Every structure is written in C-alpha cells, then in structure tokens.
Amino acid sequence: MNTNGDSVAxxxxxxxxxxxxxxxxxxxxxxxxxxxxxxxxxNGAGKSTTISILSxxxxxxxxxxxxxxxxxxxxxxxxKARVGLVPQEIALYEDLSGLDNLKFFGRLxxxxxxxxxxxxxxxxETVGLADRAADAVSxxxxxxxxxxxxxxxxxxxxxxLILDEPTVGVDPQSRNHIFDNVERLNAAGMTVIYTTHYMExxxxxxxxxxxxxxxxxxxxxxxxxxxxxxGGGVIQIGISPDKRTSAEAELLSLDRITSAKPGxxxxxxxxxxxxxxxLVDVLNALNAHNIPVESLRILEPNLExxxxxxxxxxxxx
Amino acid sequence: MLxxxxxxxxxxxxxxxxxxxxxxxLFVMPLAFIVIFSLALSDVYGPPEDHPIxxxxxxxxxxxxxxxxxxxxDSADGFNVVHNDADGVPFTAQFVADAVAAGDYQxxxxxxxxxxxxxTDPARLLGGGAGFVTVEFIVDPAATLQVVAPIQSAxxxxxxxxxxxxxxxAGAEQLxxxxxxxxxxxxxxxxxxxxxxxTSWSFPVVIQRVNPPNVERELFPDSYQQNVPGYTVMFMFFxxxxxxxxxxxxxxxxxxxxxxxxxxSRIAIVIGKTLxxxxxxxxxxxxxxxxxxxxxSMDLVNIPALLVVTAGLSLAATGMGSMITNLVRTxxxxxxxxxxxxxxxxxxxxxxxPRSIMPEAMQPIGLIAPQSWALTAYQDVLVxxxxxxxxxQETLILIAYGAIFLAVSIFRFRYE
Numbered sequence: 239m240n241t242n243g244d245s246v247a248x249x250x251x252x253x254x255x256x257x258x259x260x261x262x263x264x265x266x267x268x269x270x271x272x273x274x275x276x277x278x279x280x281n282g283a284g285k286s287t288t289i290s291i292l293s294x295x296x297x298x299x300x301x302x303x304x305x306x307x308x309x310x311x312x313x314x315x316x317x318k319a320r321v322g323l324v325p326q327e328i329a330l331y332e333d334l335s336g337l338d339n340l341k342f343f344g345r346l347x348x349x350x351x352x353x354x355x356x357x358x359x360x361x362x363e364t365v366g367l368a369d370r371a372a373d374a375v376s377x378x379x380x381x382x383x384x385x386x387x388x389x390x391x392x393x394x395x396x397x398x399l400i401l402d403e404p405t406v407g408v409d410p411q412s413r414n415h416i417f418d419n420v421e422r423l424n425a426a427g428m429t430v431i432y433t434t435h436y437m438e439x440x441x442x443x444x445x446x447x448x449x450x451x452x453x454x455x456x457x458x459x460x461x462x463x464x465x466x467x468x469g470g471g472v473i474q475i476g477i478s479p480d481k482r483t484s485a486e487a488e489l490l491s492l493d494r495i496t497s498a499k500p501g502x503x504x505x506x507x508x509x510x511x512x513x514x515x516x517l518v519d520v521l522n523a524l525n526a527h528n529i530p531v532e533s534l535r536i537l538e539p540n541l542e543x544x545x546x547x548x549x550x551x552x553x554x555x
Numbered sequence: 556m557l558x559x560x561x562x563x564x565x566x567x568x569x570x571x572x573x574x575x576x577x578x579x580x581l582f583v584m585p586l587a588f589i590v591i592f593s594l595a596l597s598d599v600y601g602p603p604e605d606h607p608i609x610x611x612x613x614x615x616x617x618x619x620x621x622x623x624x625x626x627x628x629d630s631a632d633g634f635n636v637v638h639n640d641a642d643g644v645p646f647t648a649q650f651v652a653d654a655v656a657a658g659d660y661q662x663x664x665x666x667x668x669x670x671x672x673x674x675t676d677p678a679r680l681l682g683g684g685a686g687f688v689t690v691e692f693i694v695d696p697a698a699t700l701q702v703v704a705p706i707q708s709a710x711x712x713x714x715x716x717x718x719x720x721x722x723x724x725a726g727a728e729q730l731x732x733x734x735x736x737x738x739x740x741x742x743x744x745x746x747x748x749x750x751x752x753x754t755s756w757s758f759p760v761v762i763q764r765v766n767p768p769n770v771e772r773e774l775f776p777d778s779y780q781q782n783v784p785g786y787t788v789m790f791m792f793f794x795x796x797x798x799x800x801x802x803x804x805x806x807x808x809x810x811x812x813x814x815x816x817x818x819x820s821r822i823a824i825v826i827g828k829t830l831x832x833x834x835x836x837x838x839x840x841x842x843x844x845x846x847x848x849x850x851x852s853m854d855l856v857n858i859p860a861l862l863v864v865t866a867g868l869s870l871a872a873t874g875m876g877s878m879i880t881n882l883v884r885t886x887x888x889x890x891x892x893x894x895x896x897x898x899x900x901x902x903x904x905x906x907x908x909p910r911s912i913m914p915e916a917m918q919p920i921g922l923i924a925p926q927s928w929a930l931t932a933y934q935d936v937l938v939x940x941x942x943x944x945x946x947x948q949e950t951l952i953l954i955a956y957g958a959i960f961l962a963v964s965i966f967r968f969r970y971e
Contacts, residue, residue, distance in 0.1 A: 295815040295970070315818035323816040327809035346817040390813070 246271045246306055246398055246429050247292055253300030254287050254453075261287040263453040264301070269398075269431060274424050276444030276461075277433040278541065284453035285433040286326060286402055292431060293323040293400050306397060319347065322396030326403040328383045329390075330375050336362070336386050337371040340393060347394035354393075361389040364419055381412025388419060399423060400431045405439065417443060437541035441465075449545055456548040461541060468539040469496060471513025472547055473520055474505045476533030482506060485529045492519045502549060505533065513538065583895070591899055595913045607635035608706065609915075611651040612664045614638050618671025624717050628710065649768075652693050656767035658931070661698045661911050662706060665691040674718060674759060687761045690714065694764055696938045697781075698911065703764075711762050718760060779853035784933030787843045788926050789906035791872045792897040794836045798876035799889030802828065806971060815970040825965045829873050836869040857936050860943045864932040867953030871925040874960030881967040900924035905931075925956040 247269040254262040262284040269275045277285045290296035291303055294314045303310040305317045330339050340358045349357050362368040365385035375383060384404060391399060401420070405413045420443055424430050434440055440447050441461045449456040449464070457464055477485050486498050489508060494516035501507035510516035513536045524531060537543035610628070614621040622638075629636035639645055651663035667673075673688045692710065694703050805811045814824060844861060847853040855861060879896070883889045901907055903917075904926025910918050921927045932949035935941040 293816050295812060312815065315820070318816060318818040321816070323813065325809055325813055325816075329809035329813035331805075331810060332808070343813070343817070346814060346819050348818070 244271050245269060247431075248304045249288070249292075249301070250303070251301035252288065252291065252298055252303055254284075254291065254296070254298045255300075261453050262291075262298070265450070265453065265455050266301075267448050267455060267458055269429065270446075271397075271429055272424070272427055273445040274420065274430040274432055274443050276440040276447040277431065277450060278435065278437065278440045278444075278447050278545065279433075279450035279456075280435055283435075283450045285435075285450055287453075288450070289323075289400050289402050289431060289433055293321055294318050295323070319394065320397045322391035322394065322399045324388050324391040324399070324401045324404055326406060328375075328387055330383065330386060332376040333374060335372050335374055336367055336378070336389075339375060339386065340371075340390060343390045344393040349393060357393045357395070361392045364392060364422070365389045366415060379409075379412075381408040381415075384408045384412055385415060385419075388416060392423070396428070398429045398431065402433050403435070404432075405434070405436070437545070441541055447541065449541075449548065451545070451549045457544060464541060464544045465539045468537060468543055468547065469509045470494075470511040470516075471539050472537040472543065473508040473510060473513055473517055474501050474533075474535040474537060474547070475508060475520065475531060476503075476505050477524075477529060478532060479504065481529045484527070485524060488523050488527055488529075489520060492516065492523060494519055501547065505535075507547060587895060587899060591902060595902060595908060595917060607633050608662075609635045609637060609660060610662050610664060610706075610710075611646055611654055611660055612636050612638045612666070613646045613648045613651045614666050614670075615645045615647045616668035617666035618669070620671035620674060620718070621666035624666070624714055627713050627717060631709070631713065634709075648691070652767050655693045655695050658695065658911075661695045662703070663693040664710060665693065667691075687759055689761045689763050692762050692764045693767055695911075696766060697909070697934045702912075707762065707764065714760055714762065779847050779851050780937045783843060783847045783853060784930055784937060785906045787840050788868065788904070788929045788933065789897070789901040790843075791836055791840055791868060792875065792901065792926065793894075794832055794839075794872050795876035795879050795893040795897060796890055797835075798828075798832050798873065799880040799883075799886055799893060801832075802880045803886035803889070806969070811970045821968050822965050825877060825961060825968055829877050829961060829964075832873045832876065833869050836872050837865055840865045840869065855937070856940055857942050860936045860941065860946055861933070863943055863950055864929060864936065864946050864953075867932075867950035867957070868925070868929040870957030871929070871953045871960065874957035874964070875925070877964040878960040878967075881964045881969060901926050903927070904929075925953055928952045928956075 245268040249268070250266050252262050252265040253260065265284070265288060277288060279285050287296065291298045291310060292305060294305065294310050294312060294317050297311050305314070306320050308314055308317050310317060331342070334342070337358065340361060341354065344354045344357055358371075359368070362371050365388055367382060367385055367389065370378065370382065375386065378386065384407075388401070388404060391401075399420075404416055408416070417439070420430055420432065430443075432439070432443055444461060446459065447461050447464060448458045459467075486506060489495050489506075490498055494511050495508050496511060497509040499507050499509075508516070508520065517534075517536060521531070535546070537547055612621075612625045612628070614625055625636050625638050628634050637646070640650075648665040648667075651660075651665060654660050655663045667689060670688060670690075692707055694707075802811070841862075844853075844855060848855055875896075876893075879893045880889055883892055901924070903921040904910070904924030905921060906926050910921045910927060913921065928949040932946040932953075935946050935949070939945070
C-alpha cells in the first residue's frame with residue numbers, strides 16, 4: 239500500500255437503473271490515492287456498473303461521483319485521459335497484431351511517435367509479451383490476451399487503473415503474472431480499483447475491500463479487519479423464533495461463544511473463539527434443552543465467510 | 556418422437572418470430588419489391604393509351620400545317636402532344652429544347668418558322684426545287700436508341716403521310732387552276748385526285764435528330780456508358796452492409812466500449828470510422844470505371860468531373876451505412892433493412908430502370924434517393940459531356956445527404 243490519504247474518487251449515494259432494474263442502490267465510498275481498492279461481490283452485484291461509472295463510460299442515474307476532482311460522466315474527457323480501464327471482456331481487435339492494438343489505443347490517448355513507441359515497449363515489458371507483439375491476437379492464448387488487455391490500459395500511464403475481473407478464465411501462470419503486475423504498478427504509486435468475485439484475489443491484492451450485494455454496500459474495510467470481525471469463526475444457526483431467546487441465553491453462557499446477534503434469514507450468528515470446537519458445545523447445549531436446530535453453517539474466518547455472514551449467500555451463488 | 560418433433564417445431568417458430576430481420580427479409584422485402592416495381596413499370600406494360608408518351612412540340616410561327624400534324628400525333632395511340640403552356644401560349648423552339656435539356660422530357664419536336672408557307676409554295680407544289688424543310692427531333696442523349704428509334708419513326712410517318720396527302724391535293728388544285736378547267740370538268744378532276752399517299756416525288760421534309768442545347772456529346776452512348784454508372788451507383792451503397800458488420804463486430808467484442816473509456820469524442824469516432832470506408836467506396840468506383848475504360852474502351856469523357864461526383868457519392872453511401880448501422884439494433888436488421896433500402900432507392904433512383912419510363916407521378920419521388928442525383932451527374936458527364944461546373948449541383952446535394960446521414964449517426968451512435 240502506498241496511500242497518502244487524499245481521495246482520488248468519491249462515490250456518494252450512487253444509483254444506477256437499467257429500466258426497472260436497480261443495479262446500484264445508494265452506494266457510497268471513497269478511494270484513497272495509492273491504494274488497491276477492491277469491489278467484491280457475486281455476479282450481478284453491481285460491480286461492473288460501478289466501475290463503468292467510475293471510468294466515465296456510463297452516465298449514472300443518481301447520486302454523485304467525482305474522479306480525480308471532476309464529476310464523472312461520458313463527457314469527462316480530462317478524467318478519461320488519467321484513468322486506465324481494463325475491461326472484463328477481451329476488448330481487442332483479434333485480427334490485428336498485439337502491437338497494432340497497442341498503437342491504436344495509445345493513439346486514442348494522444349500518444350504519437352517516440353512517446354507512443356516507448357509507452358508500447360514499456361507496457362509489453364510489463365505484461366511479458368514483447369516477444370509476441372507482432373503476432374495476431376487471434377493466435378494468443380486466453381492468458382496472453384488478458385495480459386495484452388492489461389497492457390492496453392497502461393499505455394498512457396494512468397493515475398487510476400481500473401481492472402474489471404481481470405483473471406476470469408485465465409491459467410494460474412497468467413493469473414500470477416497479473417497479480418505481480420498489479421502489485422508492481424501499485425508499488426510505483428498507481429491507484430488500482432479491482433473488481434473480483436474471487437475472495438483470495440481480494441485478500442492478496444486489496445488494501446481495502448467494499449463488499450457489494452444487490453447494488454448495495456454490505457461492508458467496507460481492510461481484508462484483515464473484515465476477517466477479524468469473524469473472530470475465530472462464526473456459527474450461523476437456524477432456530478425457531480419462539481425458542482430463539484432462551485437458546486441465545488444458553489449459548490452465551492458457553493466459554494467459546496463471545497457474542498450472539500441476528501444473522502441473515504432469521505439465523506443467529508454466534509461469534510466464537512474457534513468455530514470447530516465451539517460447535518460441539520453449542521449442539522450439546524441445545525440438545526440438553528431440547529431446542530431443535532433448523533440449519534447450521536460454520537463460517538471460517540475469510541472474506542467468503544464475511545460475505546456469507548452479511549448476505550446469507552456465497553460469492554458464487 | 557412426435558413430442559420431440561412438436562417441441563422442436565414450436566421452438567423454431569418462436570425463435571423465427573423473434574427474428575425481425577428474417578421476417579423482414581421473407582415478407583416485407585418481396586412485398587416492397589412487387590409494389591414498387593409494379594408502380595414504376597406501370598407505364599411500360601398495359602395498353603399504350605393508358606400511359607402516352609409526352610412530347611412537347613413547338614409550332615411557333617410554323618403555321619396551320621404544323622398544328623395539323625401535332626393534332627394528328629396527339630390523336631394517335633401512345634402520344635400526348637403538348638404545344639401550349641397553361642395560358643395557351645405556344646411553346647417556342649427554345650422552350651422545348653430547354654425542357655429536354657432539363658430532363659423534363661426525353662424528346663421534343665420543333666417545326667421551323669414558316670413551315671406551312673414553305674411547303675405550300677406553288678413552285679414546290681408544281682415540282683420546282685425549293686430545297687428541304689428541316690424538322691428538329693430533339694433527343695435527350697441519355698435516352699436509349701431502342702426507345703428513341705420507334706418514336707422517331709412514328710413521328711416521321713405521321714408527318715410524311717400528312718404532307719403527302721396535302722401535296723397531292725394542293726398540287727393538283729394548282730394545276731387545275733392553270734389549265735382553267737370548266738367547273739363540271741374541275742369537279743370530276745378534283746374527285747379523281749382525292750387525298751392518297753404520296754407517290755413518286757421527293758419528300759421535302761427532313762427530320763433531323765439533334766441534341767438539346769449545351770450538350771456536346773454524340774447522340775446515343777454505348778451500353779457501358781449506360782450501364783456502368785447505374786450499377787456502380789447501386790453497388791456502392793452496399794458499403795452499408797460492410798460498415799454494419801464492422802461496427803457490430805467491434806461492439807460485440809467490447810472494443811467500442813473500451814474506446815468510449817478513452818478521451819475521444821463521439822464525433823471523432825464516427826468520422827474516424829467513416830473515412831476508411833469512404834476511401835474504400837471511392838476506390839470501388841475508381842476500379843469499376845477503370846475496368847470499363849481498360850477492358851471495354853469506355854470513353855470516360857471527363858475524369859476530374861467523374862472523380863468529383865464519385866467523392867460526393869461515396870460520402871452519401873458511407874454516411875447512409877453509418878446511419879443505418881446506428882439506427883438498427885442488430886447486424887441482421889442492418890443486413891435486411893439496409894439491403895432492402897438500397898435496392899428500393901436504387902430502383903427509385905433509376906439504377907435499375909430509367910426514371911424517365913416511370914409514371915410521371917413517380918418520377919419526382921425518385922429524387923428522394925441520393926442514387927438519382929449520382930446517376931444524373933454521372934450521365935451528365937459520360938453522356939451529355941458536362942464538366943465539373945455542370946455536375947456541381949448534384950454533387951453538392953450528395954454531400955448534403957452525406958452530411959445529414961453522418962449527423963444522424965453521431966446523434967444516434969451507440970458504443971454497446
């Protein structure tokens with residue numbers, strides 16, 4: 239992390255609707271200069287819509303979004319010149335060579351002559367494709383296309399790099415290559431906005447993570463703090479409403495249970511010092527008082543569990 | 556198995572009914588063709604009295620005999636002779652010539668001043684040599700020989716028959732007077748020489764086929780000069796499908812969405828995407844004319860003027876391609892609607908059949924098609940021998956079409 243505290247993007251009460259569908263619903267957060275900011279959520283959570291608005295290719299229907307001090311929107315050309323977008327799809331021209339693709343996108347960012355040549359050379363070096371630049375993109379593997387996709391977003395040395403699910407469908411080697419690139423670029427001072435539905439990516443790369451579900455912000459913190467909020471893990475237990483109060487009193491008296499609060503879908507979330515061991519104590523206590531268990535789930539301390547805890551669903555649901 | 560066949564059949568029908576492009580191609584396109592072609596060719600088929608050919612005739616100062624010939628022509632099936640304007644003032648020779656030059660008519664006839672007097676001169680009637688009287692048959696050079704020749708023959712036949720009858724009767728009357736025949740003998744003699752066909756005398760009228768004013772080309776261009784512009788104009792508009800394929804491919808790959816993330820204006824994108832197709836379209840025409848020149852020795856007459864028209868036409872065609880691409884939602888729609896529009900406009904504009912043989916009411920409708928302006932300009936150069944100044948108006952109209960189409964494209968441009 240290389241943050242210096244000032245904000246490069248602010249989202250306040252962001253709303254975006256596609257007809258009757260509300261894709262983003264009152265979303266608010268800010269992104270600090272130099273951080274890797276993760277947008278974590280399942281498919282359809284509103285991540286791509288949010289970053290489309292942040293990268294000024296989509297006009298939002300409500301709220302306010304400022305990027306690099308200016309209002310975001312399709313006409314914010316000064317913002318676009320300072321932001322690099324790496325879209326989820328391989329947005330390249332398959333019939334052209336890698337080099338020709340980079341020349342095209344570089345020119346759209348106002349690069350010509352020596353500056354363009356240097357920018358292409360640097361971008362190809364970064365993604366490790368210098369030796370394949372002359373080949374047609376159609377001849378690249380999926381991972382190589384992803385890397386070239388990334389290179390095209392780096393040509394103009396943007397202050398903010400927005401990566402939308404950059405590792406979808408790539409082999410482990412290319413995935414690691416992309417991780418290394420993100421870490422290296424961030425270490426050099428570039429702010430990175432990274433969307434993913436892979437928790438391990440967010441845990442590895444992101445300084446802060448905004449968890450989004452159904453277009454709403456569910457949680458926002460560092461991955462460590464979000465995971466720590468689960469303590470030694472959470473037992474999510476379903477008990478019929480008429481027995482919930484008495485069960486809660488019994489369970490809170492157990493040594494390995496540190497707190498109990500309502501969870502999604504009428505469940506009871508039990509914070510533990512160690513979920514596996516606490517589970518035996520919980521089941522014994524409920525059996526002793528003839529309280530039937532309707533559902534049971536153990537949330538290990540990771541971002542997946544954080545999401546599950548807040549939404550009652552997994553990231554891949 | 557019947558259930559499977561039923562399920563597949565129902566599914567296919569549902570998919571088909573949702574495919575507007577296919578519905579359009581299979582149902583709307585043939586209907587549109589049948590209706591428009593039938594309307595356009597309604598004057599070519601059916602009895603001639605239903606759709607007479609309009610011929611303006613100048614009988615200004617030509618006398619009673621010319622008026623009489625005009626009346627006979629008018630009464631003949633297939634001709635509609637006009638020799639007075641709305642106020643009843645006879646057309647002048649200049650007026651009818653200009654009308655052909657302007658493309659209002661394909662033909663006109665001018666009887667020279669003193670026509671009747673010259674033909675009824677007693678010396679001529681008695682066989683004296685008084686030279687020939689020339690009747691001008693003004694023909695638009697763009698009219699084909701197959702159309703012109705029968706009409707000219709018919710006109711010549713009427714003139715010849717009328718004058719022949721007149722000369723037989725009038726010449727005999729003159730002779731009778733010189734012989735001072737008694738009345739009863741005179742009556743018998745007159746009855747004996749009642750009008751009949753002219754026989755063994757030299758016909759004193761020459762029908763001369765001439766160009767309208769300011770047209771310097773020879774009459775009747777060859778088939779290449781007729782066909783190359785027509786098909787060049789028609790096929791240049793097929794750039795619409797090429798542009799649509801390119802843009803929809805770019806949209807589906809997400810590349811255009813990515814372009815939107817760059818600091819490039821929509822105007823720059825539309826113009827940038829149009830220019831290469833403009834160049835390709837221009838080259839397409841250049842190649843067609845070059846092949847016609849080198850392969851078939853077609854006279855290009857005025858190459859700079861052809862290039863100017865081609866530039867305007869390419870702008871209109873690529874502009875239309877860009878506009879259709881941005882008005883429709885799918886590539887299939889661009890294909891079916893685009894091709895239908897191209898063919899209908901090509902037909903209305905005269906690329907397939909000359910506008911001049913369409914019903915009068917339909918001819919102005921053809922002016923909606925940019926193809927008609929391009930075709931007129933090409934024919935002005937190739938057939939009528941005009942230079943750049945002569946095709947400037949049509950070219951400017953083509954440029955205006957291109958500008959309007961591009962403006963709509965910019966307004967309706969979609970990245971996704």
